[in-house]
Amino acid sequence: MNITKEQIDDLNAVVKVDITREDYQDKVEKILKDYRRQANIPGFRKGQVPMGLIKKQYGKAVLVDEVNKLIQDNLNNYLTEEKLDVLGNPLPKQQDNFNWDADEFSFEFELGLAPEFEVNLKTKKSIPHYKIVADKKMVSEQVDRIKRQYGKLVSKAVIEKGFEVTGNFSNESEEINRDSTIELDKIKSKKALDALVGSKVGDTVTLKTKGLFKEDYLLPSVLGVSGEKAEGLNIDVDFTIQEINEREPAELTTELFDRLFGEGTVSSEEEMRAKIKEDAEKQFEQQADQKLLNDVTERLIDTVKFELPVEFLQKWIQTTGEKTLSEEEAKDEYEKSEKGLRYQLIEGKIIKDNNIELQFDELKEFAKGFIKSQMAQYGQMNPSDEDLEPILMRVLSNQDEVKRLSEQLMSKKLLDLYKEKANLKVKEVTYDNFVKEVYG
Incomplete structure (x- = not known):
């Protein structure tokens, strides 16, 4: 077997796979012999069917199957060994008058190659990093709600x-x-x-x-x-x-403070207001972080420029789905997915350049924190390791959950990187003003 690559341009290449009789013959013969031993054909004793009849009945199908396996295994190995960063999957080129009765075969595959580019997180224009504060009005309203609720x-x-x-x-x-x-x-x-x-x-x-x-x-x-x-x-x-x-309204007593915040945590109205402010701003931080992540993503998509093998990708979309699309449908699908593909490539570059990795111990601790926060919503504030362990094992045995948590942890790592290296400008706002600015 011989595999060669023809570089069309920076983003497109054609790989040619040449297969000779020696590459597949032994495997085909072995499978046909196994078929002969197992074949039950009227007029012949089991295992005594003439090989010519077996080849006539099964030979072509076995040959096609084995050649396809050879192509798949060796083409994947070639792409890995040559360190070719491809988009989508190799697309077989149409060959007219292909002859499966020949001894040697040649197959050609189109490749769409990932572009080379650099990512500079220090964008020229700064990105707002919102710090949402709980103002006196919000804290007072919450105190009044508590007084009414427990009155x-x-x-x-x-x-x-x-x-x-x-x-x-x-x-x-x-x-x-x-x-x-x-x-x-x-x-x-x-x-x-x-x-x-x-x-x-x-x-x-x-x-x-x-x-x-x-x-x-x-x-x-x-x-x-x-x-x-x-x-x-x-x-x-x-x-x-x-x-x-x-x-x-309820009186703000030590009994009420202990009931709301845990024994000994708060001992005065002043401390209660400070605690309400602290807890609210922790919750707001999650919203501000999500906004920052979205804004950095949009800015990178806008500022990091590179070309894509558009014609190849549209053809790949057209032919590899559950049903074959028309050229116009494939073009529409590409336009819908282009932005996501661009950020996927940018994110991959950032992860590679900054050596960001997910370790299992990190994922385990992250999952543990997630479980604790869920349990806290039901009043279990300090679960023991004995309580956590069976839940943790159940979560980590679920592949969908592991995938979801891994994506969340990677987003957190990227967010930490953006906070460290991106060109951010802190903007302090009340929650009401944050909602107005972000959601209109």
Whole structure:
């Protein structure tokens, strides 16, 4: 067997594979002899079928199969030995009048080669690195929410602003009959508020559903209808008042601090506010990091320039999917995937240039941290190694989970690299301003 390469240009090459009779004959003969020993053909005893009949019946199929195996194994070895960085897979060139009855065969394969390029993380224009801060207003709102959540309900005779009211919502034609509790602070409609304030237990107030609440998600749960039905719902509902309560804010005591943050963690309102700020900013950091990762990715795609073997890639897309595409369909698919392919190559270059590797021990620790964070959501703050180990082994035995965690760990390593080497400019913003700037 002989394999040679013809370089068409920097991004395209053709590999020619020449196969002689000596390369495949022994394997083909051995397989046909095995077939002969096992063949059950009427008129012949098992193992006594003439070899000529075996060759006539199975010879061509065995030859094609063995030649294809030879090509696949040797072509892959050649690409590895020659250190050819190919895109997609080699594409066989169409050969007219190919003759499988010949003793020698020649096959040609088109290659799309990865371009050579350099990546400079120090882009000319700086990339914003958001630092999201929890301002005093946000912290105060959270303190107020905690006070209300852990406060006590005091029964009242007449509704006033800020009270909580329990009652029955009904509309016979829409089959609505639901007992619910509403907070007057969450009502948007001034007309509804005016109708409720001053009412007593036993009174029935008619409310219009459209624009009733400040948040749209409240209406379906209050009325007991689907979100789809609640969207755009504009009807009158009768609200019969059953119970009126004022929620007295909880006092900020050591008992409440221990309940919220763990024993001895917080001992004063000042420390509580500092803890709320710290915890909020930790959560915001994940969002800021994801934004940074996206921004660096976009900037690198825009600034790192290189050519791709477009014609080859479109042909590869056209012929290697579940179904053969037309040239126009393949072109469309290429245009959709080009950006992703470019970043895949850029990311691979960054990983190689900076010797970034994933070690199993690192992945194991990363998975352990992920499991701990999941358990913390269910109140298990400090699980023991004995508790963690069986869960960890179960996670690491799942290939999909290992792949997902490996991708997350690689993203973290790339993010750390970008923070160290990219041209970043820290931009401190409140969460509200971050949302406005990023999501409009």
